[in-house]
Amino acid sequence: MNTHMNTQAKTDRKVGSRARAAQRRALRSLAVTAAACLPLLAGGQGVTGRVAGCADYRPLAGVSVRVDGTNVGAVTGSDGRYSLPELEAGSYKLVFSFTGMKSEAKAVNLTAGKTRTVNLCMEEDMVALSEVTVEARRERKELTEARQQGVPVSMIDGKMLAGRGTSIAEVINHQTGVKLRRVGAVGSETKVNVRGLEGNRVQIYMDGKPLNTPDGSFNINDIPLQYIDRIEIYKGIVPPEFGGDGLGSAINVVTIDAEEAFYDISYSIGSYGAHEGGVLYKHYFPKSKMMMTTMYGFGYAENDYTMESPYVEGLTIKRDHDRFRKHLGAVTFDFRNTYFDECEVEIPFFYSDRQLQGIRTDIQHAETSGWMTVFTPKLTKEHFLTDRLDMRFYGFAGYSVAHLNDTSSYLYNFDGTRLPNSYRGELGSIPNLSNDKLQDYRYTLNLKYRLSEHTRVNLNNDFRFVTTEFNDPEADRYKQTNFSGYSANVTGVITSLNIEQRLWNRLTTLLTARNYFYGVKGQTVDLTYGMSTDVIHANERKSVWGYSLAAKYDFAPSWLLKLAMEHNYRLPRSEELLGDRVKIVSNTRLRPEQADNFNLGVMFDRYYNNFSRLQFESNVYLMNVTDMMMLRSSNGFLSNYNLGKAQLYGADAELKWDVNREWFVMLNATYQKSIDRMRYMPGSNTPSVTYGLQMPHIPIFFVNWSADYRRDNLFGGRGQYSRFYYEGGYTDKYYYGYSLTPTQSYAIPKSVVHTVGTEYAILNRRVLFSLECHNIFDTKELTNLNYPLAGRTVQAKVRITTLKW
């Protein structure tokens, strides 16, 4: 790998003058783009053409096209097109190369004054895929393809996260349209807000499988960064192959699926007693032709930072009941010698427990814990049964247990004194020693049929069956009830059919029709009359239809136009339908939330050489959401109702520039409005004063920027890699309530947060060290009203790996 890197460095110097010229063009392009989205024009005589993948004929961006034996070359744009102008007449050999694809060579004869067209398709190279090196900044095919879908998507390359000791939340917080809202430090509740929607409205996937657990025991931050291949953030429209429901926003964390054996050990230490470690070993058994991966990770954090009480002026609180622990592991069997292209079984396991820190009151005993295990088979096959059919199947059988331990007979003051407790427990008004069980069975089946070279039909069937059983004998004993042991089932089936067509080599459309079916059946308890032991026998079924259209149009070299519209639904979760038998009353009449989404985007993506690339993307969107499920309380009980109606709209833009081999800079900005569209106060004919106003507690305007410097052998020697990075983020002030009075008391203040970090690797990146400081100026940071965050934190990490980069 090292030889390869050095060779590449020499080649880079040879093409220096041409690269500098390209950079000057890039600068000009940047100015033009920022001003008015003007196009960049390529032209001249010589050779032009288009490069696509042989499997699907999608254009390949970033392919190096080089005139053999010279340093003349070009790189394909997002539309797969390239141009080699001003070549002299004669015979040439063009060499096409792209990371992860088999290199191709084409002979071409040029006659004076004429331009030849050379189109090409490239095959995937599985061997090369396992030998990816860091020397070229060209993007991998998976990232390029995902980015060039008709739907708005942000991509984060896992390679850039490889050494970092921070969390996923911190990383995606710098993307357009995304804001993380946290209530504390490591392990705390984290809400991902995408284009103004959050909670269950944003679907979280891991390798395409839904991650949302009912009790939130496993969240996106629990995925170790070093095992991430990429993060895909879909905003507004979610591709149909994900199969699930939702209002149009989703995050898919794709983990590394290396073809070769490797091991990986890492450990990080951070401020406020944060520790995280992991071991991964992947081994190939040649006799049985099976690859087995075992992984174990742990996390521990005291989170004992000091904060100012938002409720009592002058009171400083040292957080002393915020410990978080987790253990996670997985065993994966990848059978290599079967009829299927991929035949894989994964069995992950997760355990966590966390203490609950009080802010209004001093909580000293309440804590949660839970564990889950899952069996996930995966089968994929191209040319399944016939040459034209591809098949993907994901199964999921999960079992999880969640405990809430909250039985304190006392309440505590921050001065250390204690009081008799009117109830039992520190969180609510009854003691809890719960043992809730959930069984979750799902599958997603995807069949893709090629009708013709440019037309594909895709059938997607997503099934889920969730059965819940709530057990809390302590609550029952206290309330003199017998509500434990009832179970109810929620079934959901989402079936979609879509047609993907590529027309005139420039326009790709994806038209989808989708049916959502769900039912709830079983027993639950009607709490409306308190101690009533009446059991409700729920048996509701509903079916609704949705549709979507996504299109992309390569309207000019390096330019892409994206258009997407969707009518979709989010089905009620079992906990929303059935309540919790304690405080949340069931409402089996809940309807699905629905949304109509529109997105228009433009993308520019151009390579100037192997190391210089300019990307720009901007989107405007509009979403109309109705029947929003909202939790409302009455006389101490809670229930979900279909109340909300909102219109979300906004615009975002992002500029990414690989200046050269060493430097990368990024700037993005998001402006989003979330407008209440309830004309009348719920349950009344009274016109609502909040109609047309920004909905509360949702960020509106934010800007992120970063600069990244990477260099091999910066300090001499061989096989070394250094990286220095800086990230900044500005979030404008937003309000806790509607803007109805001139003097609004409650606001989340504007903030500017700066993060710096460095990575240093030796032995061809087999050993990595990293150090990162988040919020270097210790700025007061708040993402939820009255939940002060930790301020400046430092993380250090060491990683030893044989993973090939």
Add this chain to the structure above:
Amino acid sequence: MKKANLAVGMMLTAAASCFVACDKENPDGGKTTGKAKLVLACDMAVNGSDVGYLIPVTEDELKGGTAALSRAHEVYSNPYVERWKNWVFHLPTFNESTLYRYARQDDGTLVQDGSALLSSNAGAGLFNMLILSDTKAYVSLTLINKIVVLNPSTMTVTKEIDLAKPEFSFDGEATPNPAGMVYRDGKVFVGCFELADMPVCNNGAYVIVIDEATDTPEKFISDARATSASFFDNEMFVDEKGDIYITCWASYGYVPAEYGQKGGFLRIKKGQTDFDPDYFFNITDGNFPDIEGGKLQYVASMEYADNGIAYAFGMCPAFSTGDWVNDKTHYSLKIDWYNQTITPLPLPLTNGYSCSISKLGDEILFGLTTTSNGTGLFSYNHRTGEASVAPILNAPGTIADVAVFE
């Protein structure tokens, strides 16, 4: 192609600019017309907001006008208020343990001019305040079982009365949960929740009697016939005879009567510090012919007029489908304590969120959220029996409480 690209850029820019300007901003530019006549404590939870508003309302605005949010103060959700002379005190319930004082101004506004931190426990529960004079007031802290004595003029705490003692609790657990308070003849009578599981109370009605001169609790009385003695200050009243009537809301009727919880009215006769064994106006077991289905699940919120006539809200289970937002389950009622009768008033039904009652002269003001008659303050004249068919004041949200300046 250049033109096409330019057009796309301009389109995106134009769309973004439009988005910046498309939503409306603060819609209310209310004019000021003299001193406030009352202050509306308004909750916006039904609109999806966790804040509430204190809105000063002038006399002119009480003629079918709209409460002016432009003069409002933003507070946490579920606010309650108490008035003394030109001051309004804001009680933030379980959101904070700071008592805020506002002074009404000549221009119709309110200015916050004082505050007092009553506990470092922000969830202490500030619901009730009893003001005796310019220099003495009581605030009950429900969940930490304390009553704070303070000077409302200087907003300084002068004493804390600790009620977290076994002798002030029916089961010895030292958690009486002080709630509504009323003063009579040198004694402060404190109604107690005796909570088991909010809003479910332990069986029985409980009152602590405090000697006002020494601020010493001297007696704990109970009555097993009813449950949940008072929620707010306006659920304990002294009539012209000097008798105290206490509203017992029986855990909002969540606990069926066969478990021993009954709602209604109890009495402490003049000169006595024990419940009157001869008086219990039993609502739970009562049958009221003018009420749909004849039954009331509970009666709560109260305003006393005179001669044993009080006004309250009563929840009618016959109207309930379990949908708290859309169901209109609550009658506005006229209650005759002496003759033990209940008469529904000719006012529209409201939901369980919007149940405030106050008195402005002979007008009884009901805060209602109605299906087709609007949301706001409706009036019923205690003398003439005339009821408004539309709000005399339109409110932007659920009226949680009203403080009237005399």
